[in-house]
Amino acid sequence: MADAAAATVPGEASSAAATTTVLDSLGEDITRIVTPVSTCMLLVVLLVSLLSSPSSPSPFTAAFSAAAGPGGGGDDITTALITAVTFVVAVTAATFLLAFLFYLRCTPCLRAYLGFSSLSVLLLLGGHVALLLLSRLRLPLDAASFALLLPNAAAALALAALSPASVPIALHQAALVAIAVLTAFWFTLLPEWTTWALLVAMAVYDLAAVLLPGGPLRLLLELAIERNEEIPALVYEARPVDPRHGHNWRLWRERTQSGAELDANSTVEVLGEVLGTNLGASSAGNLGVSAIRSNERVGLAGDARNLRLGTSMPNLSSDSASAQVEVLPASPEISVSVPEMRVPLIQPRPERTRDEEDDEDGIGLSSSGAIKLGLGDFIFYSVLVGRAAMYDYMTVYACYLAIIAGLGITLLLLAFYRKALPALPVSIALGVVFYVLTRTLLETFVMQCSTNLVMF
Amino acid sequence: MEARVAGVPEDEESGLLPRPSAAGRRPSAAAARRAPPPPVWATVDGPLGLPLEEAEGHARRFFLWGFACLPFLWAINCCYFWPVLRSPATSPSSAAFSRIRPYVVRSAIGFTIFSVVLLTWATTFIIGGERLFGPGWNDLVMYNVADKLGISGFMG
Numbered sequence: 001m002a003d004a005a006a007a008t009v010p011g012e013a014s015s016a017a018a019t020t021t022v023l024d025s026l027g028e029d030i031t032r033i034v035t036p037v038s039t040c041m042l043l044v045v046l047l048v049s050l051l052s053s054p055s056s057p058s059p060f061t062a063a064f065s066a067a068a069g070p071g072g073g074g075d076d077i078t079t080a081l082i083t084a085v086t087f088v089v090a091v092t093a094a095t096f097l098l099a100f101l102f103y104l105r106c107t108p109c110l111r112a113y114l115g116f117s118s119l120s121v122l123l124l125l126g127g128h129v130a131l132l133l134l135s136r137l138r139l140p141l142d143a144a145s146f147a148l149l150l151p152n153a154a155a156a157l158a159l160a161a162l163s164p165a166s167v168p169i170a171l172h173q174a175a176l177v178a179i180a181v182l183t184a185f186w187f188t189l190l191p192e193w194t195t196w197a198l199l200v201a202m203a204v205y206d207l208a209a210v211l212l213p214g215g216p217l218r219l220l221l222e223l224a225i226e227r228n229e230e231i232p233a234l235v236y237e238a239r240p241v242d243p244r245h246g247h248n249w250r251l252w253r254e255r256t257q258s259g260a261e262l263d264a265n266s267t268v269e270v271l272g273e274v275l276g277t278n279l280g281a282s283s284a285g286n287l288g289v290s291a292i293r294s295n296e297r298v299g300l301a302g303d304a305r306n307l308r309l310g311t312s313m314p315n316l317s318s319d320s321a322s323a324q325v326e327v328l329p330a331s332p333e334i335s336v337s338v339p340e341m342r343v344p345l346i347q348p349r350p351e352r353t354r355d356e357e358d359d360e361d362g363i364g365l366s367s368s369g370a371i372k373l374g375l376g377d378f379i380f381y382s383v384l385v386g387r388a389a390m391y392d393y394m395t396v397y398a399c400y401l402a403i404i405a406g407l408g409i410t411l412l413l414l415a416f417y418r419k420a421l422p423a424l425p426v427s428i429a430l431g432v433v434f435y436v437l438t439r440t441l442l443e444t445f446v447m448q449c450s451t452n453l454v455m456f
Numbered sequence: 457m458e459a460r461v462a463g464v465p466e467d468e469e470s471g472l473l474p475r476p477s478a479a480g481r482r483p484s485a486a487a488a489r490r491a492p493p494p495p496v497w498a499t500v501d502g503p504l505g506l507p508l509e510e511a512e513g514h515a516r517r518f519f520l521w522g523f524a525c526l527p528f529l530w531a532i533n534c535c536y537f538w539p540v541l542r543s544p545a546t547s548p549s550s551a552a553f554s555r556i557r558p559y560v561v562r563s564a565i566g567f568t569i570f571s572v573v574l575l576t577w578a579t580t581f582i583i584g585g586e587r588l589f590g591p592g593w594n595d596l597v598m599y600n601v602a603d604k605l606g607i608s609g610f611m612g
Contacts, residue, residue: 131598131602134602135599135602135603138599139598139599140581140582140585140598141581141582141597141598142577142578142596142597142598143596143597143598143601144577144596145577145578148525148574149574152525152526152527152528153528155528156529156531156532159529159532160532165506166506166514166518166532166536167536168499168500168501168505168532168535168536169501169504169505171532171535239504
């Protein structure tokens with residue numbers, strides 16, 4: 001017994017030592033992306049529980065019923081489908097427009113657009129949510145303080161979301177989550193069938209836009225890869241687990257953009273090498289190692305080696321990293337536009353500098369090995385859970401588990417395929433299925449058990 | 457928020473033989489060096505934050521913009537440069553921080569003054585209530601103002 005144990009222990013120890021870095025960093029990476037998604041969902045559920053009462057009709061129901069005409073109530077399937085399709089068409093058009101602007105190298109336009117969108121979300125939506133909270137909870141805040149605090153907070157959070165190098169990372173991530181929470185809450189105010197139709201339509205659109213050769217997001221991504229630039233987008237990037245890989249990652253990014261120590265040949269070489277290399281395990285450590293190798297081979301000298309460590313593929317990562325930027329305008333009925341850039345994240349590249357913030361739809365690995373997830377994904381996950389919260393908490397739990405499982409599956413696929421992947425389809429599909437099953441089957445079962453006092 | 461001052465980072469660079477590029481990039485070194493001094497990080501994010509050269513310009517910019525009725529920028533300044541605030545005046549890294557420190561300290565003072573004023577006013581408003589302000593209190597409370605202006609419903 002002891003011998004067997006002793007014999008197995010060294011074997012395990014050696015294999016554990018070999019795989020410790022992979023598992024440790026991967027597990028921590030996943031935690032660092034699941035936590036903000038969960039926080040966003042929790043905040044949306046809280047807001048929905050506090051602010052929505054079943055008696056108060058959604059303000060959009062009236063608009064929808066007026067638009068639907070005498071055909072029926074505002075919340076029927078036809079209206080929902082029409083709205084969803086309109087929305088998807090608008091989003092596609094906006095994404096093509098963004099790709100076009102990116103093609104024209106109009107980065108100031110894109111940045112200005114991002115700034116405008118995040119500021120308007122924080123000011124208008126944030127102000128409304130704050131007012132709703134104050135009214136519902138009867139908090140006696142006076143108008144002068146409110147008028148002073150709201151623009152201040154909105155400006156600070158918008159700045160934090162847009163220029164991550166100027167603020168602590170925690171604040172930057174908090175600002176992105178705040179923008180996602182506000183937008184998701186706004187989406188949950190749509191009528192029920194419309195929300196579900198919208199979610200399904202966006203999942204299908206995401207799948208098509210990222211994976212089909214003509215999809216706008218894929219176009220944008222390829223443009224970015226070809227040019228070795230980053231797409232301005234709102235992307236949540238988890239803090240890199242290994243500080244070596246993230247060593248001066250922001251500094252590195254700025255230098256790369258200004259400097260361009262790599263000439264085109266070396267870039268292409270490294271790109272080819274990266275694409276051709278079967279990196280095997282998707283651990284950040286392996287990525288870092290291969291990055292170093294290619295770095296040395298291409299002869300990218302320059303700064304200290306550890307500086308290059310994370311950024312061995314600086315140009316590559318920045319290009320590939322930025323997937324496509326997609327703008328989500330508001331639904332046609334609402335005049336206030338809520339622009340968000342949604343970009344599918346892809347990026348198995350080890351050194352991806354951080355993009356500007358746009359909402360990105362999709363999942364990928366950043367240059368430093370940390371996982372990137374687009375803000376659009378945050379928003380639609382939270383919309384699903386928020387809508388489930390409007391029914392009952394049981395559906396919330398079921399949908400939360402479904403979404404996290406879908407996220408895990410997407411991460412697995414990301415590690416497997418190492419290219420840009422849409423993060424919406426799997427999670428939304430699982431979430432919708434679980435919602436329907438819970439509402440029809442599980443609830444009856446649990447209610448019968450509870451009323452008959454049968455416990456498990 | 458970790459207060460990482462001149463901490464020795466966990467990367468492999470620390471303790472290695474001095475490299476001209478690394479030493480040149482870190483101006484926080486003391487005069488004589490047998491070994492390269494550990495890199496000094498002015499920001500709370502450590503190696504992921506701003507390098508020392510850019511920190512001063514950043515601190516000054518945030519300090520000046522804070523005067524545009526944006527006191528939260530002062531708060532961000534203090535939080536971001538927490539190691540600069542908290543490092544004692546005699547530590548080896550304080551020489552490097554000496555250019556950044558005035559701005560951060562003044563930002564801290566500005567934000568403290570702002571928050572004291574705001575909290576005093578808000579607390580007086582909340583606790584005083586109608587007894588102190590009379591019927592005017594109802595005109596100043598935010599939820600009444602919102603109802604009057606018709607913006608408490610979502611999107612008007």
